[in-house]
Amino acid sequence: MIEQLKNSGFEEMTLNMGPQHPSTHGVLHLLLKMDGEVITEARPDIGYLHRGMEKIAEKRTWGANIALSDRWDYIASMSNNFAAVLGPEKLMSITVPKRAEYIRVIMAELNRIASHLIFFGTYGIDIGAFTPFFYAFREREKILDLYESVCGARLTYNYFRIGGVSADLPEEFIPGVKAFINYFRPKLKEYDTLLSTNPIFMDRTVGVGAITKEEAIDWALSGPNIRASGVNFDLRKDDPYSVYSEFDFNIPTGKNGDCWDRYMVRMNEMKESARIVEQALEKLEPGDIMAKVAKVIRPPAGEIYTHVEAPKGELGVYCISDGSTMPYRYKVRGPSFVNLAILQKMLKGLRIADVVAVLGSIDIVLGEVDR
Amino acid sequence: MIKIFTYTWAILKGMAITFKYFFIRPVTVQYPKEKIKISPRWRGTLKQLRNEQGEETCDGCRICEKICPVNCISMEVYKDEKKNRRFTSSYTVNFGRCMFCGLCVEACPKKCLVHTPDFEFCTYERESLILTKDKILR
Ligand code: SF4
Ligand code: SF4
Numbered sequence: 175m176i177e178q179l180k181n182s183g184f185e186e187m188t189l190n191m192g193p194q195h196p197s198t199h200g201v202l203h204l205l206l207k208m209d210g211e212v213i214t215e216a217r218p219d220i221g222y223l224h225r226g227m228e229k230i231a232e233k234r235t236w237g238a239n240i241a242l243s244d245r246w247d248y249i250a251s252m253s254n255n256f257a258a259v260l261g262p263e264k265l266m267s268i269t270v271p272k273r274a275e276y277i278r279v280i281m282a283e284l285n286r287i288a289s290h291l292i293f294f295g296t297y298g299i300d301i302g303a304f305t306p307f308f309y310a311f312r313e314r315e316k317i318l319d320l321y322e323s324v325c326g327a328r329l330t331y332n333y334f335r336i337g338g339v340s341a342d343l344p345e346e347f348i349p350g351v352k353a354f355i356n357y358f359r360p361k362l363k364e365y366d367t368l369l370s371t372n373p374i375f376m377d378r379t380v381g382v383g384a385i386t387k388e389e390a391i392d393w394a395l396s397g398p399n400i401r402a403s404g405v406n407f408d409l410r411k412d413d414p415y416s417v418y419s420e421f422d423f424n425i426p427t428g429k430n431g432d433c434w435d436r437y438m439v440r441m442n443e444m445k446e447s448a449r450i451v452e453q454a455l456e457k458l459e460p461g462d463i464m465a466k467v468a469k470v471i472r473p474p475a476g477e478i479y480t481h482v483e484a485p486k487g488e489l490g491v492y493c494i495s496d497g498s499t500m501p502y503r504y505k506v507r508g509p510s511f512v513n514l515a516i517l518q519k520m521l522k523g524l525r526i527a528d529v530v531a532v533l534g535s536i537d538i539v540l541g542e543v544d545r
Numbered sequence: 546m547i548k549i550f551t552y553t554w555a556i557l558k559g560m561a562i563t564f565k566y567f568f569i570r571p572v573t574v575q576y577p578k579e580k581i582k583i584s585p586r587w588r589g590t591l592k593q594l595r596n597e598q599g600e601e602t603c604d605g606c607r608i609c610e611k612i613c614p615v616n617c618i619s620m621e622v623y624k625d626e627k628k629n630r631r632f633t634s635s636y637t638v639n640f641g642r643c644m645f646c647g648l649c650v651e652a653c654p655k656k657c658l659v660h661t662p663d664f665e666f667c668t669y670e671r672e673s674l675i676l677t678k679d680k681i682l683r
Contacts, residue, residue, distance in 0.1 A: 371555075373548075373551050
């Protein structure tokens with residue numbers, strides 16, 4: 175049939191999706207080769223948001239690099255801050271005060287909720303449901319307000335410092351977080367009614383873009399994407415950093431690795447994050463928020479790789495110090511970048527209508543893909 | 546047939562939730578007319594403080610200039626022999642480059658550089674984003 179069509183003048187079509195397409199979550203450019211409605215080849219073309227973060231980092235002090243790290247994954251800056259401070263802290267063997275550690279965990283987990291809320295909202299739009307977006311952003315706004323009261327910024331927090339955090343929690347923060355969690359829990363049930371168990375939504379996501387366990391490992395996926403395929407891999411449990419080993423939480427996993435599983439893993443992760451925040455609030459005790467560190471930070475020469483479980487997956491920073499005030503090399507392993515690679519395999523053989531569903535379910539952020 | 550029923554039921558269930566919020570006070574604000582409260586820690590534009598006598602406190606130590614990751618602060622310093630201390634003769638911040646990271650404020654040893662809770666900072670020309678000393682020293 176296809177041969178016949180080809181002979182009579184029909185041919186494969188190359189379709190450019192993006193970089194200004196509203197559902198490519200930024201400036202992703204997808205080159206799709208189409209045979210009718212079926213995709214025969216997909217090639218992500220990235221780099222529209224490239225700012226040379228790794229090179230800039232070599233000419234900035236260690237402290238300034240935390241401020242720059244906000245710009246990798248700009249909807250989960252606290253996790254970026256986390257990854258940026260762990261390396262120099264280990265090199266300089268700084269012990270961070272307990273209070274600062276708990277504050278960091280609270281911030282990182284709230285950020286995970288905020289990031290997954292954006293996923294929930296935008297994924298709804300991708301599929302064609304508009305309402306969840308407003309609800310997700312309403313809840314996220316409350317988290318951002320909390321952040322604003324602590325560090326004075328709503329998106330680029332620059333809150334972590336090498337040796338602690340920049341400011342102590344204001345008085346209204348802890349009641350604020352408690353109120354938020356009480357407010358947020360019932361909302362998750364609403365989300366399930368709105369989207370998760372909606373048969374129209376399920377028709378479009380269940381069984382679409384499935385990744386098997388082996389594929390997920392082969393393509394080095396991380397975060398909710400690999401967990402949806404049934405691999406129980408979470409750095410908070412597998413290589414506990416900070417004080418994560420003290421908390422009791424589950425790692426939600428999926429079975430089939432399709433879009434719905436990836437979606438569901440994130441929804442369940444929000445519940446677990448809320449649990450961690452609650453536990454951390456209980457353990458929070460008055461104390462120092464900064465360790466004693468010199469004003470000018472000069473980690474001893476050496477190299478180190480530290481990683482954290484960011485909302486998108488394993489965010490790692492490999493830095494080499496030559497003993498000066500600036501890093502000699504600063505390599506960032508952005509989870510979105512690695513997760514995006516599997517798209518070329520997943521899209522092959524799918525219909526064009528599923529592209530947005532699959533792309534949305536990987537949950538990339540282009541600031542981190544391009545850096 | 547069953548499919549149509551389940552789809553309609555799901556839509557109705559979703560509608561019920563949206564309908565619930567129909568009668569609740571909206572969370573949005575009518576921005577230019579209403580404004581939300583900004584936290585006192587808000588990292589807005591910069592300003593320099595004077596001391597009680599109305600003198601400028603900044604002694605031109607250049608720490609803020611050095612720590613800024615995007616090099617947007619520049620100043621000229623002179624020494625006042627009578628008062629035996631340094632002053633800045635010019636102090637310019639290019640807010641077109643500033644990323645409001647707050648590192649300069651944190652580092653200032655005299656605590657004279659602070660953020661303002663000002664968030665409406667748009668202009669028509671790039672030049673007006675460069676604030677000179679008379680605008681920063683308030
Ligand atoms: S806030 Fe940051 S970018 Fe802006 S002047 Fe201060 S140090 Fe520079
Ligand atoms: S750090 Fe403070 S005292 Fe020093 S030059 Fe800057 S504003 Fe002036």
